[in-house]
Amino acid sequence: MPVSTRSQISGEAEPNPSTATRLRNPHHGLKEKLRTLTLLYEQQKQASVSLKNASFRFPEKTVMRENAMPNTVVTRTFVLPQPPSNDDDAKENAVIGADRIVGFSCPRKTTTDNNNNVSVCYSATVARKLSMQEPERVDGISEKQGKMGSRIMVFVRLRPMNKKEKEAGSRCCVRVVNRRDVYLTEFANENDYLRLNRLRGRHFTFDAAFPDSASQQEVYSTSTSELVEAVLQGRNGSVFCYGATGAGKTYTMLGTVENPGVMVLAIKDLFSKIRQRSCDGNHVVHLSYLEVYNETVRDLLSPGRPLVLREDKQGIVAAGLTQYRAYSTDEVMALLQQGNQNRTTEPTRANETSSRSHAILQVMVEYRVRDAAMNVINRVGKLSLIDLAGSERALATDQRTLRSLEGANINRSLLALSSCINALVEGKKHIPYRNSKLTQLLKDSLGGACNTVMIANISPSNFSFGETQNTVHWADRAKEIRLKVSDANEDQLPVPEIETDQTKLVLELQKENRELRIQLAQHQQKMLTLEAQSLASHSSPTPPSAEPLSTPPTSAQPVEKRRSRSSFLAGTCFTPETKKKGAELAIKTLQRTVKTLEAEIERMKKDHKLRLKQKDDIIRELSQNGGRQTLTAGEAGKGVVTRSSLRPKEQNNSEIKSPSQRFRSPAPTAKKRTFWDITTNNSPSVTTLNGRKTRSHVLAEPTAPPPSMLLQDD
């Protein structure tokens, strides 16, 4: 067995003879015992002061805690396990002779970790002598990565002393040193007279050891985060917590709302990383949660009948186990909570909510990533998180005690687990996985192509020394288990041809779109330049004659024009809105023009009527003067020959009609005269005017000479 060996203390300080005598004779009275204790205390105090002076700081806090003796309890003298200082004693499990009071003889130095926790470490030579294992540095993640996949990674976590233990006068029997070394101290039983003055100390080294002050996050990132990374690379990974009841397994795995445990932190990590890495966002996360209780497998997410285990290509599976697809961490948390409510718990001496079953949460992730060559890779990984039941009654130790036999009946699973660990360490061909449901389910994790992490939880109380020792012993054994190197579970997916065609098309369309946008921008630029040029040319004063003839000669027109141009240049010329506005403006302008023209026509009509009236008046005057017309020089203003004067004589001698009569329209439906009726010679309306002839008719008369409209005086 390469792990647990005993070592002897050497180089111890020679005790005071009087003290030695007292110690050799333990049947002194109470007073004697108290005196001895005081002596011991003072000696240690002196030793600590001398160490401080020698520039090596002694961790007072740790020593005081470990040596603390409640005044109310009468007990035997004890000392801390001492690291051996002799080369010949380079053995892992130190047995410290307590028949002599031992001072700390080897120099120690303190180290401060990231969390400002002070820990003691022996000098490098001494530390090396303590273990038969080759010293393995575990602080570097790269080193861990190297080990991951080759053997089970084993961690130990010490929980704080609880209230009950403190009240019962329990003492700390575990010391975590240098974040990887665990020292156990066994205090002699008061009634065991043979071993009364003997204290046994043991030392173990692990991949990492967490003191009671370690945070959940620290435990997760040191023990499990690498495993989660491996799962994301398409490998299988398992984490299991092992330990006595009340040692902190469920706390480490599940934790509390304020301090979530490994399960919760791992799932959060999985979800966030998978979202970052998935190339198409189509990732799948399935989870199942089961318990093994009294050799029956039960679904914790949908409780019902016990499940049957079957072996298929994927390994051992529980037939009919519900696989839930989860979309977020919150959903997983809700499912976990639901599952935990269905889990079998019972109050025990050590834990009021003791889990009486082994719980296994399995998370299966599948997602796609693109490699450097842009190929699509499908990755599938499985993470199993296992919270085992308390092991205090199933001590499969090498000592066949009554207690271990009794434990075997109660918790067969853990015994089977230890048998499997033993067989795997010893390299046996046959590994008895079939001995229990638990080992069948853990087959992959223990002996398969899987990265496995074991977290051994221990209590600091000397009342649980037996359980703690066994937990640490099995954890130490588990370090030896070699795992098969696992290949990543990933496939390169062929990219379908249709997908490539579509991709090409999309790329082409995008290119075309880009080119069109550039062209549009160029055209807009050109139009702006043209508009700017035209505005510049129109801004210079234009003579009115330059205006087109069709444009109505109104004073408002140039302003209107300028307005429309300025709005065109204001950058809105390219929008349909602007075009609409421009059209509306043009219509308005036209309407205004029409109105102006109509007003002009009206004015001209009035003017024409007035002139006609004047002429009629003159005609009337002339007719009253005997029908003969003689124009005198004084009547020059009236010397106008009217059309009526040129008219042939009335044939029927009828009275000359009054102008009003003559201009009265014969029928009410007669067409209203327009501008053109008046101004043009060939107006068809002329003939309709009550038989009156127009100038064109007069000119057409063969007998009459072509008259001038305005006859001048002679």
Ligand SMILES: Nc1ncnc2c1ncn2[C@@H]1O[C@H](COP(=O)(O)OP(=O)(O)OP(=O)(O)O)[C@@H](O)[C@H]1O
């Ligand atoms: N590291 C820790 N820090 C603070 N409290 C802890 C720690 N570990 C355990 N505890 C507390 O100790 C008690 C027992 O822990 P827990 O229930 O996790 O033990 P367990 O090993 O799962 O026991 P069982 O096997 O009986 O289920 C709980 O109240 C828990 O909150």
